[in-house]
Amino acid sequence: MFKIMQPAAVLAALSVCAQAASAAPNVPDPASVEAPRIAGVTSAADEVDFDKYFYFHRAETTFDQALADIRECDGYARGLASPYGYQETPYPYAGTMAGAVGGAIGNLLVAAIFGSAELRKARRSNMRRCMNYKGYDRYGLNKDVWQGFNFEEGLSSVKEDERQRKLAIQAKVASLIQPDGKVLGR
Amino acid sequence: MMLLLAMALAAGPSKEDLKLLRPVKDTPAVQLDMTGAYILLRSPAPVPISLFRVATQPEVDEYREKRAQALVKAHQKWEKSHASWAKGAALWKKDPNLALPPGDEPIEPTDESLTMAPLDQENLIGFGPLNRFAKDSSGTSTYLQRVWPGRYVLYGSIFVGNNGSAFGSCVCMGTVAFDAKAGEITDVGTVQTSIDAITFPRMLDKAKPEDVDGLRSGAITMMRLTPAGTVGIDPRLSAYKVVPATLKAAGPVPNYYGVQVDRLTAIPNILKYDRDKIIDLTSAAVH
Numbered sequence: 001m002f003k004i005m006q007p008a009a010v011l012a013a014l015s016v017c018a019q020a021a022s023a024a025p026n027v028p029d030p031a032s033v034e035a036p037r038i039a040g041v042t043s044a045a046d047e048v049d050f051d052k053y054f055y056f057h058r059a060e061t062t063f064d065q066a067l068a069d070i071r072e073c074d075g076y077a078r079g080l081a082s083p084y085g086y087q088e089t090p091y092p093y094a095g096t097m098a099g100a101v102g103g104a105i106g107n108l109l110v111a112a113i114f115g116s117a118e119l120r121k122a123r124r125s126n127m128r129r130c131m132n133y134k135g136y137d138r139y140g141l142n143k144d145v146w147q148g149f150n151f152e153e154g155l156s157s158v159k160e161d162e163r164q165r166k167l168a169i170q171a172k173v174a175s176l177i178q179p180d181g182k183v184l185g186r
Numbered sequence: 187m188m189l190l191l192a193m194a195l196a197a198g199p200s201k202e203d204l205k206l207l208r209p210v211k212d213t214p215a216v217q218l219d220m221t222g223a224y225i226l227l228r229s230p231a232p233v234p235i236s237l238f239r240v241a242t243q244p245e246v247d248e249y250r251e252k253r254a255q256a257l258v259k260a261h262q263k264w265e266k267s268h269a270s271w272a273k274g275a276a277l278w279k280k281d282p283n284l285a286l287p288p289g290d291e292p293i294e295p296t297d298e299s300l301t302m303a304p305l306d307q308e309n310l311i312g313f314g315p316l317n318r319f320a321k322d323s324s325g326t327s328t329y330l331q332r333v334w335p336g337r338y339v340l341y342g343s344i345f346v347g348n349n350g351s352a353f354g355s356c357v358c359m360g361t362v363a364f365d366a367k368a369g370e371i372t373d374v375g376t377v378q379t380s381i382d383a384i385t386f387p388r389m390l391d392k393a394k395p396e397d398v399d400g401l402r403s404g405a406i407t408m409m410r411l412t413p414a415g416t417v418g419i420d421p422r423l424s425a426y427k428v429v430p431a432t433l434k435a436a437g438p439v440p441n442y443y444g445v446q447v448d449r450l451t452a453i454p455n456i457l458k459y460d461r462d463k464i465i466d467l468t469s470a471a472v473h
Contacts (some may be wrong), residue, residue: 126447129277186384
């Protein structure tokens, strides 16, 4: 069954995307970023949902690098035409951008057809693929703990300040907190 | 004469030129206009293969001008809507019984937030699944299309709807580029796509045994390219100059359509990766 997205919802979502189009956010002091407890919080019963609830970690990685990587993958996952962290390319993209909203528009239109669940699933897959290419391992996590510093994104977008707060926590986990449990596949 | 030709190519195709750029149909005899450039590629599955032409400097300059004009218009529109919002907000603040709540303050448009299709999107071309030039007994389709001469980037496999919606995947995190020259048919090779093993892990049950480990680990991605040279050329093209594409590593490329993001599978002697670094093995350049 196709779901039709209301025009108002599209406009509201694009408005959030437009807010995201401002300059790349600052890098916070990692000491000021919340450190969630991930050791000993996940049980065997959680394993069935490890394809949804997980975190990334890479040894010998600084907080700044992890945050740059996570922001870049987040940008890809939400279809920004110019994700934070993009590097110079041999092609003249700089003056030819669609605006940072970019592919988020197509993304929303697809969600209007296929529904929010498909968009949430696509985001998870994009993050897993992108972070895997960057050399990060993936570990499973209890859902309640995961919800404390992660978000899903379907038809409704996460406010930019909340997004950046959670991405910073994810970066701290990815770089400075000892992982717990076994490494999952990508 | 050559200078004039180069200037014409750099300026990009006119509306009249665009009419000439189309797939070559599967007919018993083929008549090509070799003043133009052609791209030939094959695909074992009926899926779209998306490429875009890299914009030239004159095209970029023209685009920037159009963009600046669009921004001026958007700003004028915003000034009106913001003034109206401010008036309503002031009334509501004075006495909430006199006006409705003002709602969110309209966001001032900037060059960064202005929504306008980028040049790469304008220059996107699709090969397949329709309009094939040939199909062999194994089911592999050959596509041949007249294109504007220039540098092309293999972008992904994307269905683009009339309303701007799109789905599929891009090889945004690593791909190849090549030049298509006038007077030549540039043979890109064979492009093979796979279903994403992360989103659809059950696809591994149906994958070729030799592919399973690579699909699971990500060493084999959703798109593979076998360069030209291993497959013969259609005899109908024997009178024309067919050259294998000189492939170079390219990317990263923006995810213009908000689709699944992947990268092209590494190609021996052409493309490899060091984590997410894209390495051009033809020049040792790192992107």
